[in-house]
Amino acid sequence: MAPNSAVNRTRSATDLLAALPRLLPRVQKPGRYAGGELNQVVKDWESTPLRAALVFPDVYDLGMSNLGLAILYDILNRQPDMLAERVFSPWPDMDAALRAADLPLFGLESKHPLHAFDLIGISLPYETLYTNALTVLDLGGVPLLAADRGDYDPLVIAGGHATFNPEPMSDFIDAFVIGEGEDAILEVAQALLGWKSSGEPRSALLRRLAGLRGIYVPSLYRVTYTAEGMVDRIEPAAPEARMPVLKRIVPRLPPPLTRFIVPYVDVTHNRIPIEIQRGCTRGCRFCQAGMITRPVRERPVAEVVDAIEQGLAQTGYEEVGLLSLSSSDYDDILELVRQVSARFAGRHLNINLPSLRIESFSVELMDLLQGEASRSGFTLAPEAATERMREIINKPVSTEQVLTTAREIYRRGWHLIKLYFMIGHPSETLEDVQAIADLSRAVLAEGRKIIGSRAAVHAGVSTFIPKPHTPFQWVPCDSLESIRAKQALLKGALRGPGLKLSWTQPEETQLEAWLSRGDRRMGKVVLEAWRRGARFDAWQEHFNQGAWMQAFDAAGLVPEFYTHRERPIDETLPWDVLDAGVHKSFLTEDYLWSLQGRTRVDCRERCFACGILPKFAALRREHPGETWECPEVRSPARQVEVALEAR
C-alpha cells in the first residue's frame, strides 16, 4: 500500500459500478461497501445542486451505529436541492484493493468518487480517527491539506466532540462546525450553494463560512507562540472571523429520527437509538461531554414513545437504546419507563437505558423496563473507588451506596455487574487504585451472598485524559510508568473466579492525550504519522506507536510538552479560540474546588452560573419553561444580541 500514491481522478461512478461486483467478493465483509440497504436515500446526482458526502472515518460497522451521522444524513436528504451519501473507512484490505484497481473511495449510495462531491462532512467524535480521516481524503482523491485545495475541490468540514480542540486537524479541515450540527449543517450547505453561483474564489467561501455562527475557519486565524513553545496569541486574520467562536446549540431538540438505514450485515449496535436528553447537570470534572453539551434539554415522554413505535415500524429492529449522558436525571424517567414497558411488553424487544445513577431506583427502573427479557450485565460507573477520589472528580457517591445498589442488582436476577473506573485521576495514589480492586471484590462478595458462585464482576478500567473545556484541562496526564504500575497492581489483585479486568493500553491513551491537547503544530505530527503508516489508531492490532514517535521527531515537537506538563491557569490554551459555552472562570473555580476536595451539587438543584445562560440568553428567552433545565431568563434582550441574531 503506497500512502501517497495519487488517486486517479478520472475514474467515474460508472467505472466504479462496473468494477465493484468483481472487486468486492475479494475483500473481507464486502457488505460494508455495497450500499443498497433498506431506507438508504438515493437521489438523482445530475439534477441535485448540492452533493454532500458524510464521512465517518472508521469501518462501516461503527459508522452505521453513529446517531449523529444518521441525523445529518436525514436533514440534508430532506432538502430538495441537496443530497447526502455515506462514506466510511475501508478496512486495509479494501484500501489496498481499491489502490490496486486504481479506483477512488466512493459514496455508498451512488458510487461517485469522494472528490466529486461539493461538501465533505467528517464526523470526529474521538481523536483516534484523525489518521483515518486522512486516508479517506487521500483515497477519495481530495488534497489532504486545506491550503492545497482549489476552487474545484470539495469543501471539507468536520464536527463532533473531538473538534472542541480543532487545532491538531486544522491543516486538513477547511471549516469546523463547533457544537450541534442540526441547524449549522444547512447554513453551511446554503452558503456553499450561494458561493457556487457567485463565481467568487475559494477564499470568499471561507470568509462567508467564518461569518456564520459556530463555524471556525482555521486559515483565518493567526497563532503565535512564546519562546517556550506555548501559545502566545490567537488572532483573527479576517474581519469575518469571530473570536472566540461560540459553539452552536439547538434551542429545542427536534423530533427524533426514526427512519434509520438497516444494515444487511451485523454492525456494532443493531438498534434504534433515541436520545431522550442532551446535556448533563452532574458536573463530573473529568467529563468533557458533560461540559460541552450544556444546557440540558429533554424530549417529552410522548415524543420518545412515539419515536420507538415509528422506529420499529420503519426498521424492524429488536433493540432500542434510550440514550443520554445520565438517564436517571431525565425528569420523567419513571413515567417514561412505565409507558415504554406497558406499551412494548410482549413485542420481543430489548430496551436499553444506559448511564443510570448508582442507586436502588436505577435497579427498579431496569427491572420494570426489561420485564421477562434475559438479564445480561448491569453497568455501574463509580469512576473511582475511594470517596476521597470521587469528591475530587465530583462524582460523590458513598461506597455503601455502591454496595447497596449491587445487592439490589443481584437480588433482581442479574448475575453480572460491570463496574467502570478510571485510573490516573489528579492526585491519585496507589491506595486509590488498590481500592478499585477492593471495591470490585466487595461487590462480588455481595453477589456471592445472594446468588452464590454465579455472581460475576467485570471491572473496566480506562485511563483518565484531561480534556479541553473541562475543569481538569490544566492538569498533566499520569506518567506512563505510573499507569503501568497501577495496571500491574490491578492485574495482580483482580484475579480469580467471577472476576474479570479490562484496561486500555497506556500507549493508546497517550496518543489520544496528544491529539486531545495539541496545538496547530500537531497537524505536522498527524500528517507525518499517517505518512509512516499510522492507520486505525483506535484498533489495538493496527496501532503503530513507532510511527507516532518518529512523527514527533520529524515535526521537531516533544510529546510530553502537550501531556505531561501542568499548564498554568493563565496560559493561553490552543482551544481558547473556541467558546464551549461555559466560562473559563467557572472551570477555573471548579478546578480549584477539586484541589480542596469540594464538590458541587447537581445544577438542577441550584444554578452555578456556568456561563450557558448569558451566552445563550436570547435562545432561552425564546424557549422558556421546561425546554431547558436551566433557570429562565427574564431580563430584556440587549441590543447587541438582536444585532447578532439579525446577521
Add this chain to the structure above:
Amino acid sequence: MTDQVRVRYRLRFHKTEAMRFTGHLDMHRALERTIRRSGLPLAYTRGFSPHPRLQLAAALPLGFVSRAEVADLWLEEPLAAQDVLSRLQVAAPPGMEFLEALVAPEHEPALQQQVTGAAYSVVLAGPPPADLDERVHSLLLAPSLLRQRRSKSYDLRPLILSLEYEGGGRLAMQLAAREGATGRPDEVIEALGLDPLSADIERTSLTYAVPSPG
C-alpha cells in the same frame, strides 16, 4: 408446546443483487426484521431467550444470488396466505422479493431436513477457457475429488449430482444439499481450475425428499 395457535407458512422468495453480500446469519436477521416491520404476529420460542420461529431451507453462501429461497415461519394467528404475502412484499428490503406464501403442514419435519439438493447456474465473467467442456468431462469421470475446506478434507465428487457446460461461459450444476453433505458451487468451479470470484453464481432451484414442499 402451549395451547396457543401457531400456523406454519412457507415462503418462496428471490435473493437478488442488493443482498448478494449478505451471509446466511444476516439473511436470517433480515428476514426476521422484514416480518417484524410487516406487523405479522411472528411466533417466538418459549424460555429464557426466545427466538423467532423461522427457518431457512438451505444456507446460501455470501456472494451468491438466488431465485429459489424457501423459508418457513410460524404465526400466532391464522391469516390468509395471500395476506401474509402482500404484507411481506410491502415490508421487504431491496434484495428480497417475495413470490409466494402457502400454509404448510405443521407435522412436516424442519425444512433443512427436507432439502436434498440445489441447482446452480454459473456465468463466468471473462472469456471461458477453450477446453472447458473437456474439463467438465474429466471432472465427472474422476472417481473422487479430494479437497480441503476450512482445513478439513472431504470428497467433492459424490456431492456433484450433475454438471453441464452450456456454452457461452455458462455452467449448470446440481449439487447435494443434505445436512453434513453439502456441495458448494464455488468449490466445483475451483476444481475446474477456474476462479470462483470471477463468476456470477445463482441458485436456481432446491430439491426435496418427497413430498415436495416448494
